Amino acid sequence: MNPKDILKITINLTIVCVLAGIILASTYAKTEPVKVRAEEREKQLALKSLLPEADKISEIGKVQLIEGKPEGDIYAGDKSGQTIGYVTDAIGKGYSSFIKMLVAVDPQYRIKAIDILSHGETPGLGDGITERWFQDQFKGKTVDQLEVVKVETKDKIQALSGATISSRGVTNGVKDAIIKLEGKLKEESTKAQGVTEKSPENPGTSR
Amino acid sequence: MEIKQYWRLFKNGIFGENPVFRLALSLCPAVAVTTSVRNGFLMGIAVTFVMTMVNITVSIFRNLINPKVRIPAYILIIATYTSVIDMTMAAYSRAAYKEMGLYIQLIVVFAIIISRAELFASRNKLLPSAVDGFGMGVGFMVALMLIGAVRELLGKGSLLGIPLVGARPMLIMVLPTGGFFVIGLLMGTFNWIEKRFFGGTGAAPGGHGMH
Known part of the structure; x- marks a missing residue:
């Protein structure tokens, strides 16, 4: 394996990682607030059903x-x-x-x-x-x-x-x-x- | 490719190369989640979806990914898919998430998915790869539901949650031990049918130690 190959492989894998990172980060940013609100609502509902x-x-x-x-x-x-x-x-x-x-x-x-x-x-x-x-x-x-x-x-x-x-x-x-x-x-x-x-x-x- | 070939490819995942009974892959989750038909079904749906999507993605990018780093790249693709599905379901589909959340997170380490990416999707065009992933997923689901049916019937005396047997159930069947018994017996049955009626050679002995 010559140095050029190593560089190519590194760049290739880096691009894959960066892409995956971007997808994950944007999904997280979009879904997390919705999830927290949903969980809060569920807890309220659970409380309500326990003390109707x-x-x-x-x-x-x-x-x-x-x-x-x-x-x-x-x-x-x-x-x-x-x-x-x-x-x-x-x-x-x-x-x-x-x-x-x-x-x-x-x-x-x-x-x-x-x-x-x-x-x-x-x-x-x-x-x-x-x-x-x-x-x-x-x-x-x-x-x-x-x-x-x-x-x-x-x-x-x-x-x-x-x-x-x-x-x-x-x-x-x-x-x-x-x-x-x-x-x-x-x-x-x-x-x-x-x-x-x-x-x-x-x-x-x-x- | 013609329709007939796609159909054969799809069937291959269910009979010829059934992930659990013939390839002996992903046996760990096959033991862990098959305490009832329902659990097997939910896991199967999740796997089918992820495997189809991963096969499509790998097939699209197969010429751009350097062969020397393909395994880490595939794992990243699988992990990204499962995480995105996990997060999206947790936010927008709470009821389904409560049922399936546990299974989705497990999928990242499934040998059957990475094995299909490596053996099939990385060498084939988009459509055949999608069909292969879907067929394998359905095959996995059928296997899990079969195992689940036997274990639920013997271990809980019910089927699909409906009580059927009044007698005291065999608790061992819902424990991992019973899971191994059932998988072994079903695998043997599959091999016997194959040999007896189709003149096949049976599953390769051994399997391997991956998840």
Whole structure:
């Protein structure tokens, strides 16, 4: 191979790379804002479906779910000025991935619904966590009831057959998120105690 | 080329040189995603599309790419296509992206695509290359759906998501182990049919270790 050949090959490959780079960059510039907006909209829709009775859902704070990961968000759902529930991000460690979820609870921290946003569990086994019946088990449960068992159960969580670890991942993630949510809200309400005592609460705005 | 030859070229991808059963290429994704007919179908669609586009592109530029750097150039072409499709779907077609996003990103490393670019598209005109890519893609899809059907039926007791068998399913079939069993048995069946009815020689033993 003489130097001229090397130069030719280099130029050839460089042109291919530059072309690919230009195509990728322009596609990215065009699609990324659309994608971010779509994701935001999807999250809003997911929040809405978790707290359908709420007429306003707003972010009220952040909570550290897993050490070294970005903080999760906490949302409060209001109806006619009264808080009817909270939604929190949740992360559980499954068999082969982190399972990202949203958990909705009522003001007494009983679960209203859960939603799995993303996961990378084994197709055919662990991905059963997205099935309706599995997620519906969580409805109305309190933190103390969140325990995975391998038999049919009414007041605990029944594991998916062949995917106990994924089931446990979801359950522990939900449990952890609710405990942290409760801790965070209690801490804030004790801080705010002084303020509320001075200014009497507004009479209800409901009609 | 005549219509008949194109038809033969298309059929070649499904029977004569089926990517999974005859060429024994891209077995890794063939095991990974075939836990149900549906998964196999979605993966097959994605591969068919990318392979056809890559074959067309390689065929157009076949005289401009220096043979000494053709492999990196092909990989760049495949990677560019998959990334563009991935980004476009993520932005404009969310529902489809949720189903197929995972598969699209996997395609970059598929041996069958680069092998068709190298063996066919780099030596043939545009139209035959497109037909070859499309035929190979359909062959890949058929293979994946067949494997998926057997694994879904035995491993989950259902077909296309519809429960059929009441008995306790064999969990091993949805695990990778079961995938190897099914691919081996189907490959054997394909070879037997070929030998018995068409007097062929069967797939070359061995295959290779690429993805």
